[in-house]
Amino acid sequence: MIIGLEIDGAGADPAAWRGAEVDPRALLTGELAVRAAQRAEAAGIDFVTFADALEAPEDVPDRVSVRLDALGLAARVAPVTERIGLLPTITVTHTEPFHVQASVATLDHISGGRAGWVVEVSTSGEAAAVIGRREPASAAETWREARYVVDVSRRLWDSWEDDAIIRDASTGRYVDRERLHYVDFSSPTFSVKGPSIVPRPPQGHPVTAVFVRTPEALEAARDAELVLLPDSDEVAAQLQALRTSGIAAEGSRSVPVIVVSLPVEAEEVGALVEEIGRWAAAGIDGVHLRPASLELDVPVIADQVLPELRARGLTGPADRGGSLRGRLGLGRPRNTFSGSAR
Template sequence: MSRRLITAIEIDGAGSHPDAWRGASVDPSAILTGELALRAVQRAEAAGIDFATFVDTLEAPADEPSRVSARLDALGLAARIAPSTDRIGLIPTVTVTHTEPFHVQASVATLDYVSAGRAGWLAEVSTSAEAAAVIGRREPAEAADTWREARYVVDVSRRLWDSWEDDAIIRDAPTGRFIDRDRIHYVDYSSPAFSIKGPSIVPRPPQGHPLVAVRLSSAEALQAGADADLVLLPGATGLDDRLAEVRAASLTPRVLLSVSVALGDGPAAGVDYAGGVEELADLVEGWNAAGVDGIHLRPASLELDVPVIAEQLVPLLRERRLLGPAVERATSLRNRLGLKRPANRYAGSGR
């Protein structure tokens, strides 16, 4: 039985294809100013797409004349785009292996404020020696260790977001009291990798907890998916078996199928789907019937494929009743996806 689909797009430089920046319609300088990404996200928002993800890695792009050898920080790019949008969700990739958990949660909480409750983050790990050398804080670790640590980071982030109760800020100017210290709490968190006393330096985010997403790129990531609100399932090959694995792991998040697509006249080699809109809509309808909650589209070219997605594919999916009406008013990303705002675990505890 089909259900209302969640829709999302990926922002990755000029597109997911490495030659996307060569397109005649692409201004390469717009990649590094954020203008190209902003244009794509605004098109997606106008079409009613639910959220955009932003690619990032700790490794520097290869320094090759045929490639764009720089990438904007995903969190910074999402913060740049937030004030110029008002409905679409913004989910940047944050690699947690070499970054401080306290700063990660504060940055994501700040994005939730900047976007008025439309933020999330795609938790990622790094096992590469190159990333370890760039950061210089520790040696590379195995995937199992990095994903185990990522789960601790997600856990402590949620605790730190709860370290301020919703009514901790009182702003009582006549008495000079601006916060109620009884509503700010220590988290006193310890893990094998780090310890944090808290509280956070950022008040509780508008959504309570910004959304946590995980890309199910390995068996270790599958286990971490248990801590997420959304999971991305890369590629459509063997979908039934992989959905069975997700169900066997007793995961409760929304599951989105993540596929690279080429719908315009740009580069198409190596993408999951290259072809017409009608045929892709047929595939999406089948994936939805198979049990996925949404579709995460990775355009080969932002300039060529996002307009086709926004102006042709999304209206067609809506015509087939796979999508509901476009959201016309500002709302939180949690509300948009039908997810409850979490209760504060420390409220009334007196800790």
């Protein structure tokens, strides 16, 4: 099975930062995330996601009312890890698509082909007011736009052919401009001409993920390569809908990689392992573990849960490497512009 881990502040429990084992100052240095990602990598976990939102956390007593930017945090973790996949959450509703794809492509380059992104939207008036570019919109509208952002991102990643960089010092040519292409993309809310400012990512297309929290997100997940399903009574129906839909990403599986998201608490190791075994028997591709406390629960996941899963033959060896697409069983997409004239 594919195993993922969520990094969200000090953990999913809003009170995790108050634990005696946590230095609250580390929330704003990235050290908690670095430590969690390194422990996860050493244990053989396949990827980590970084939670984020445009809205500020609630300013209430005993809660952390700040957060680090997920993309920046992933970039902090990339140079100090070697094998684990990195998927920051990026809210595309108020963000320029051209800059989004360039940032994800950059993360793929600096991580050596281990990047992805969790596509998210915002319907809140708070986020709209903070950004100041547009009025809030419905979930249907924002997810429709998100699918356009995913589409144009893939086109922009293809706007550089794989051999566009030639580094010919004798002629002073670094790039073969005949291998850069316009995308000329238009949607109801934005247009992009291209090409990208970042060369094609090592994976061709970094992995696109969607966390299914609403019916609109489930529809958008048909375009994703990795789908995160919250553990709920609706999983069976959601799974059936995804298994029969296929996805739009050329070169990947005919159906998305589907992962169920499970909460983790240190005292429930046995129950967690049994639950993962049940999901494996049901044909789920993997699980996404959400530790209540990074400092308490990630060591338990690394030292107890992963070895037990490995002993049951449910996950692979800890030291396996390669690209994130490779770990997920996804092929490298063909460049749609290859062999064409600019």
